[in-house]
Amino acid sequence: MTRAIPVDSDEDVWEAPAGWPVVPGRGYGPQAELDVDPMAGLAAQGSDAVAGVAAVVAARISEIRLILDAANESGGLGAAGTVALDSPASATPLGAAVLAQAVAHTLRWSEREDPAVADAWVSTYGVVFAAEAAVQLASSGRCWNRETGISFPSARRLDDISDTVHSPILFRMRQHLAVLPEDTYRTVVVRLGELRTPNAHPVTRIATSVLAPTEQHWVDEDIRAATHTTPRRLNNAYLYLLMSITTPEQLATLVETAGSPTLGTSSIDRVPFYTCVARLGAGAAAMVDQLLREATSGWDRAFAEILEHLPSDEAFSLLLAHLDPPLTSAPILRAMARFPRRAMRVLAGLEQPSRAVRDLRERYARTRPDLAAEFGVLLPPRASADVETLPESLRTPPHQRRVTRTRAAVDTSSLVPQPVSLAWLPGEQARWATHPDQRQFVSRVTSDRASNFLLTLGSKVSDIDPEILMPFVGTQVTTWMVGWLNGKKHRTTARRWFDRHIATAATDLIASILDVPGKSRTVAEKAVRTLADQHRDTLLATAAILVPGAVETVTAIADSWIGPKAIPALPDWLMVAGLPPIMLRESGFVVPDAAVHTLTGMLALSDSHGKHPGIAQLAAVAEPGSLAEFAWGLFEAWIFSGMVNDGIWVMQALALFGDDETAWRLEPLIRPWYYFAGSPAEAALRVLVAIDSDASLTVLHRISQQAKAKAFKKHAAVAVRQIAEARGLTGDEFADRLVPDLGLRETGALVVDYGTRAFLVRIDQRLCPLVFDAVPDDRGGWTAAGSRKLLPRPTAKDDQDKAVPAYADHTAFKEILKTTVADQTKRLEQAMLSxxxxxxxxxxxxxxxxxxxxxxxxxxxxxxxxxxxxxxxxxxxxxxxxxxxxxxxxxxxxxxxxxxxxxxxxxxxxxxxxxxxxxxYEVLAPFQQLDRPWWTADSPGFADAFDRLAGRTVRTGTVMGLKRFDWRWQETGAGVVTRLRRALGGNVYGEITIEPGLWLGALHDDEKQAITRVTLDGATLDELDPITASELIRELEIMS
Structure with missing residues (x-):
């Protein structure tokens, strides 16, 4: 089903989307219905919440007492918690908070923040008590006993303003207070006000503001007191003030004082930010725009999707300013669907729009001619091609033609099976000899034993990895590969085999399609139909040489279609008129909408039935750049639809028509898909492989190195390895050849042409762009004149059709340059280390x-x-x-x-x-090389390197920093890391043991770690190769 985008009759009405993680406060927003009566008190102790909490406590009573005893020995808080445990009727709010934290320490992380605790407090003690207990819990701290390993509640340090406030319980109490009768609510406010003493902890004051958003003077006081610990990032307890802000001015002050808010990684972490936006609506647009401009990869999509909902001209205009990054295009399209009149009005009023915005305006005007006429948007004339000038595939698609297949009488007696042999790529056999899997065994098979090797597989061939058959050729191998090509499980491997061995395999395919009717001929015909898109010439040439008259048969099969006989109806999320136009190469005319409709149907059919033969015929006469833009427009429309399942075929369009720009656009979009099973991420990998340009393969290689999701990273790595092997290269050799030259190879400079003026961009020795004014030289080129600090933005005097895209290209150039320099610096350092x-x-x-x-x-x-x-x-x-x-x-x-x-x-x-x-010479190395500390076996400090580190105490952050050197955390069953392990090659490992260890989920609770032991397993230090030994000591020295 297509996700419906509501069109607001009043485009200025604001209502937060139902799916946002929002916790409304008293006085605004729809209030949640609570099962607990906030006026109940002790009489309601039989409630489900109370019974549930009591059951948890009873099941862990021994552990809880140990924790409370430890808290009592350290600071005395345990006594209040013990009273709450043993005599609930005598409990204080502080005691209830201490007990709740002690119980939490006995649970898994996912169970620790149970809102039912707030319900139980309300049911047992009443809402005034419960509100104070929630504040006490939010402002509590935690300590660790190094000797016993017990974590227990403690008073929060004054300088601790971390965001650990037990937010689910605090939010639940906020909901309770939101529905109280006014007189009871006022009683709670009085008590909360008493907690806001001059000496109160900042988190105590913040928690009261969260619970009582009506007390705006509290909120203003806390905003004035806000500070940020991380530059320009609001990632501490002050973040929760967002929930009680009521004006854009308060928001601006908080952001200016404490930095930009962060979203966090879970829905509960996002509540403060989304609650703020839900309250302010369009008043939050400027902040969201600032976050979008500052956003790191992965968050820009989230902020753009927030902007798309805000009902104001400002919000839509800000969103338009981010049109060029691909992550924001779908939110813009959704905003246009949600606010159609606003979208056309704003687009019509732009005086000097960028080229991308102009294209968007034209496409939108063609889909909504009524609004275009109302707001005076004039469409440029578009010369459509005469239908009769189009390829036959678009006039009468192959699936609509009546095909009568005739087979000429041919003599096939000369076609005999080809023996099995081996066809290694240069260096491939040697590389396979080093693999620990079956490839090592295959590397020892000789051509005279190849047939016997396949006989040993026999019926087991369906159970083996077809990768090991990659160097084999012969009729038997071709038969297996034809079967796999027509299946699903090993289709990709079979396609790579045919791409590699088509010259040999073509003979077997021709023989099979000329055979007597039967299953083998049918599957061979399907294989020929599939392979003809890339290997048509080879198949026809082979047929001409082998059997006179077979060429007609091959041609008929290649041009035939065995899929559905009708073009499917376009999905309701796709409007042909709004897609980028497809231009014909020779005339420059635009392919008319009816023909584009036919093409999209062909693409939709191709996904599940093989490539439609009409697509290649269009590609032969259409301008490649316009096809790439058309495919991207299809892709954007699918993203806009919510990536419905019936639209995955648009990835086929990207694979067929995509270019370098497609690859660069696709890369940031792939990242959010890494972690979702069944996502289009793997289809995107196939797109990059299919584009097969230096740009697409560079993106593919970067994903294989940097993806966070292990499974997806492995898929990308396998794709890179397969491409590299097909070219006779190792993975590193392949990566060497993917470094882009960014258009600098010929002259060493990039020309940025604004029409009325031009600039030259060169690269200095630090790989930073240098901008010069350009003047024409006598040879028709350009000469650098005066230098500039930055490339100037286009002005009204410049040729907008040249200047705007040139400036955008320069911006993209800087981003690619920055990424490339970072990647290649890491690779060179790794080359030094390896x-x-x-x-x-x-x-x-x-x-x-x-x-x-x-x-x-x-x-x-x-x-x-x-x-x-x-x-x-x-x-x-x-x-x-x-x-x-x-x-x-x-x-x-x-x-x-x-x-x-x-x-x-x-x-x-x-x-x-x-x-x-x-x-x-004033040469600065790109990484530590000559100034890098180093040790040899006879250097001072080499022999006792491990002993020097053992017994030292280091900062927790320093221990965590070892991850960048590939030290892996060895987690215990209790969620604590006490050992770090480093693979050093072969079966040699370095190991560091620490105390008290790193608590996953609360990594900064302990500021320091004691190093108890450093060991080397599998070798002694002087047995390691000199570089590895030196680097190991360097890492340990950095740690100490």
């Missing part, structure tokens, strides 16, 4: 001559190694691209000489000399 080597000719091409990588490579020292891995020399890359040694003498190397990024351990005594030379 001892990776390149033949000197390859290193010259990939680094010294690359327009981006040369700037990184020149700021590093490189080593020369022999075949045994011993260092025989070192050099740097000079400004002219030549190699120079420590004495600035030219270094000449044979093309196959191995070189690598130098680690200071390898440079030894020459490391300080290199450091001085780089200092003299």
């Amino acid at each position: 001892g990776r080597r390149w033949p000197s000719a390859v290193q010259q091409r990939l680094f010294a001559e690359h327009p981006l990588m040369q700037h990184l490579a020149r700021r590093l020292v490189w080593v020369i190694v022999d075949e045994a891995g011993a260092v025989t020399g070192s050099f740097r890359i000079a400004e002219d691209g030549t190699r120079a040694d420590i004495d600035d003498e030219v270094v000449e190397l044979a093309d196959d000489t191995l070189v690598g990024v130098a680690h200071p351990v390898q440079l030894g005594e020459s490391a300080p000399e290199w450091a001085q030379l780089f200092a003299d």
